Structures are given as C-alpha cells and as structure tokens.
Amino acid sequence: MPAKRPTIADIARAAGVSTGAVSYALNNQRGVSENTRRRIHEIAATLGWVPNTAARVLSGGPAGAIGLVVDRPARVLGIEPYFMQLISGIQAALAGGPTSLLLQVTDNAPAQLAIYRRWWAERRVDGILLVDLLVDDPRVELVTDLGLPAVILGEPQADLGLSSVWTDDEKAMAFVVDYLTTLGHREIVRVAGPEEFVHTQRRTAAFLAATAGLPGARVLTAADYSDDAASRITRRLLTGQRAPTALVFDNDVMAVAAVGVATELGLDVPGRVSVVAWDDSALCRLVRPALTAVRRPTAERGAAAVTLLLHPGDGPSQVKTADPELRVRSSTGPA
Template sequence: MKRPTMADIARRAGVTKAAVSFALNGRPGVSDPTRRRILAIADELGWQPNSAARALSDGRAGAFGLVVDRPARMLGLEPFFMQLISGIQAELSADGTPLLFTVAEDQRAEIATYRSWWAQRRVDGVFLVDVQLEDARVPVLEELGMPTVVIGAPVGTGRLPAAWSDDAAAAGTALRHLAALGHRRVGRVCGPARLRHTEIRSAAVARLAPELGMECATVATDYSADEGAAAARTLLTRPDPPTAILFDSDLTAVSGLTAAQAMGLRVPQDVSVVGWGDSALCELVHPPLTALSRDVAAHGGRAARMLRAAAGGARVADLEDEAARLVLRGSTGPAPVAATAGAAAVPAAGGGAQGANAPGPGQRQTVAEL
C-alpha cells in the first residue's frame, strides 16, 4: 500500500492541495468545517508529514540524535546506557519526537556523523556522551551551531550546556563508607583514562584516600565484564591485596565479585566490593552489591528537556542533578581483622562507623551522606 499524500486527501475532500496544506499546517485560508473534514480524512488515511519536506520548509527535522563511540556488543550489556536511552526516549515520546541513535567506531567517525546529520537537516540537536580530556567534538559542535546537551560534567565542554552529577562527591561517599568499616588498602577498577569522568573520579580518590589513611591501587578497563574480572584478579594477587575494591560500573563490579569468589575469597569477609551504578544486576548476585545509585532514566529525561529547549532557541544553563547515594547491601563489611590490626579508626562524616550494622544479603539500606 502506497503512502497517502496530500493529493490523496485533496481528492477525497474535494478541495485543492493548497487548502489541504493550510488545514494540516494550522494556517488560515480554509473554513473551520473544511479544516475539520480535511483533518478527519487525513487521520482516516493514516497520513503523516514528510520529515524531509518539513525540514526544507521550516528548517526543523523533528528529531534528536545520539552517537555513542563504544562497541555495539558492549552497549547491550551496559545498564547505564540502556537506562539513559530509556529516559531520553520516554521524554521525547511525549510529543512524538524520535531519537536517531547510532554507534561510531571512533571520534572521527562520530564527528562525520554530526556534520552529515546537520547538513542534511536530519536532527535538530544531539546529546554528547563520554566527554574526553582532549575532545575534538566540542569545538566542531560549537562551530556547527548545533544545539547540544552534554551528559557529563561541565569541564572542557566550551559553551555547550551540561546535565551532570558530582562524581567527586560520590567517590567520597564510597571511600568514607569503606574507611568507616576499617579498610585501609583499597583497589579501584576504573574506565578508560581518556574519559573526563574517569579523571574526575581518579582525582577525587587520589585527594581523599590519604586523608582517610587509605592506600589505593587503580587498574583501568574498557568497562567490559572480561576486563573487570581480569582487573579484580590483578589486584587480588598483589603481595598486599586490597581488602575492598571500588568498581566504576555495575557490570565490572559483578564480574569482579564473581572473579574474587572463583579465587576462593569470601565476599565481604575477605574482600568488600562496591559498584558504581545500581542496576538489577546488583541484586541478582550473591551477596547483592553495595552500589552508588542514582536515577539514570530520570537524568536522561531532564537532559532531553534541556535539548528540546535549546533546539527551540532558548538559552540553556548547566543542570546539576543529585549526586549518587550509596545503597548498602551484603557485599561490604568490616575489613579482615589482620588488615586492621594497629590501624587508627577513621569515623565516617557525621559520626558512627557503618561496619557493625552493615546489611546482610537481601537487605537494603540507603546512605545519603556518610
């Protein structure tokens, strides 16, 4: 069945194509009864506006774009991006705006996609994710004048507005919790060092760990499950293995916990595990994972509202979302006695160590501020 056109509507209604155009676009030139009849026929025929023609007539594509520079195979396993995209799409679907999504093999290909989309009027704006320390995309998007919302910290993002939460504060929440449990040797499994949010978290850990009397060894990964498990094994086979490990994603945390158990270690009696990002994965393992948690889908929805406003010509300011809170489950507990012998107690901010009251498997406790 061929797609219905305005000519089909005009023939059915017994009017000119110009009258159909006036009616469908809400312009004067037709009577109210005629407008209602034309709209009813258009609905009956299942007519939809041609996005390419609309872009030529008013310069708007009626769609937004998202390009991700990560392997497609990993995106299907990464809860963060699935939650983010679901939040963006839920907001955009309210007015029928589609999200044009694709994967790029590198930053050069990503930039080429932006240039192509903008030249062909395929999108009215884009979301920028995974900001890098030296990010070539930022000046290109500024040069194009393409409405853009950065999902990440407003550092190195030029004039582009950002929707973000404080990763440094979240890192502090996790470290203080572990310090209150008596942990002094901590491992960290982070993402790629080139990413801005990795650098922010690393700087926060490097600054705070000495203040809490902690040593921290870091291993970088690509966020995959395989590398998360390998990083855990690397840390746990050191001459002075950590008594707790902070993972920068829930996927690597789950794989790291499993790797530790495969080595014969008990969680949390021998090693505590904390994940960054709280998804269903965290509650499906045993023991369930203590994790830094925030509503990523709601964050995506707020970013979508920002981009809609920017595409409409509004000046959009940075939006700081709530920092991640720590949800306590069974994967964290007091440091092994041998590891804490002779160590001075480091109380959590606000008083009171968390160790003795750490929840067991299946229990859930939220720490808004430690």
C-alpha cells in the same frame, strides 16, 4: 499491492476544505480556525497520514530527529546496562511527539566525527546528545563550528559554551569512601574506567581527596568497562601484596566480574573483600552476593537532556539531576 499513502489532497477532500487550509493546519500556521485545525488533525490521524520528512527538511523545516553516537566497542556496549537506562529516559521524553532518536555506534573517534558531519550536511538531525565527554573533546569544537545544537550528558564546563545535564559524582564518591572507612576499610582501591573521560578524572579526584591520609588507597585504570578488563585487574590485586579489603568499580559489569574472580580464588565477599559498583542495575541485584551500588538517576538525565535540546533557553544551561544514592547490599561489610 501496497496501500496508497494518504496525501494532503486526500485529507482536504475528506474535510471539505482546500489543500492550502490543510497545509496551514498541519504546519500549525495561521489561516484556519481552531475548530477547523482540530478537525483536520483528527481526519489526518484517521487516514494514517504522516509528514514527508524529506520534503519538510528540503523546505527548511525541522528534521524531526535527535542524534546520539555511542563510541564503544559493540562487545562492551552489549553488556552494559547504563546505556539502556539512558535510552529509556530519552525515549520516554520523546514518546508521543514528532521527534525520534537516531542512534549509531562507533568504535573510534574519527568515525564519530564523520557521523556528525554527515548528519549536519544531510540535515538528518535537529541536534545531538554528547556522552562520555573527553578532555579537550574534538566533538565540542566540531558541533560549535557547524552550528549543530548539542547537549552534554556530563559535568558542566562553562568554557565549552554548551548546555549540560549532570549528576554530582563527587558527592557520591565521597559518600562511598566515608561508608567504607566507617566499616574499617583502609586498603581501598578504585578501579576506574578509561582516563581520557572527564567523568573518570573527576571521580578519581574525588576519590583521592576523600582517601587522603589512607596510605593503602589507590587508583587503577582499566582499558575499558568490560568484564575481561575488570577480571584481570581484580585477579592481580587479590593475589598480590597489599591486597585491598575494598574495591570500588566504575560500572556494574566490572563489579560483577570482580565478585566472580574472588569466588574463583576462594575469597569470601564481603568477608575478605568488599565490592562497590557504580550505576546500580538489575545485574547488581541478581548477582550473589547482591552488590552495594551507587544508583544515579540515569533515565532522568536522558529525559532532561532531550527537554533541554528541544527547548533551549537564551544561552547554555546547566541542569543538575537528583543526587545519587548508595544502595547498601550484601557485597560490603566490615574490614
């Protein structure tokens, strides 16, 4: 037979106080002394009492959760380290507190919007984190209309009226191009992620600005961030005319796949082609040759977004993380 769940009445009996006093103490309301409040919390912890979330929500209290929806096919998400780094930062900020993370994965935009509507109607979350901001993103209008607090993990856009936590990708891209051109590279190709993402467009704009005057510099857009997409593009580039001497990929999985294709074709990395990855991870360090990569403070972004969501200011805030760093390894060399 399952153990009986402790109640406020059980705590009151153990503490020798009324149930009202216990309620005041556990809800951090006035009506009891600090010593009594502390003693009641200690007894509650000893008994293993946890708040009844459903009852708290029905009475107008917080849901005790924040939501994150990742709109990526499961096959892609399962091999992409970026989101694990992000979630580790989110969980670090939530650790030891009363708020938990509610995570769902979808593979289409309408399903994502439906999840937000359901969470709002059922009062499942106190706010949400928005990732992969789209151009003219319908999520922004929806959460604004619903009055659902939200923080964007992405570049600040003041006209959206939402807080955001962002990293300076433009600066990182300019640094990558400067590094490659210093090595003598002129035929540089950026292999970008889906172009509907705001961060894709901003990185592309920064790349084109940094490579202005280099006739061999160009951008190719992949359908997704998968190894399959990167393999197809890399094979086409390295076997075609005007083969590039350097490739810059939008994530680590794509860059690892590119190294594999070059090896299959008998092309030396970095002797024949240099490869740079975005979002440094264990994959970049373990593959051979180890990948030169842009390291962004991804976990820091997740933690900062949680703090901003749970402790908002008087208006939208734009929080900038530490700048990215270029970790130079064995996959890049002179042209």
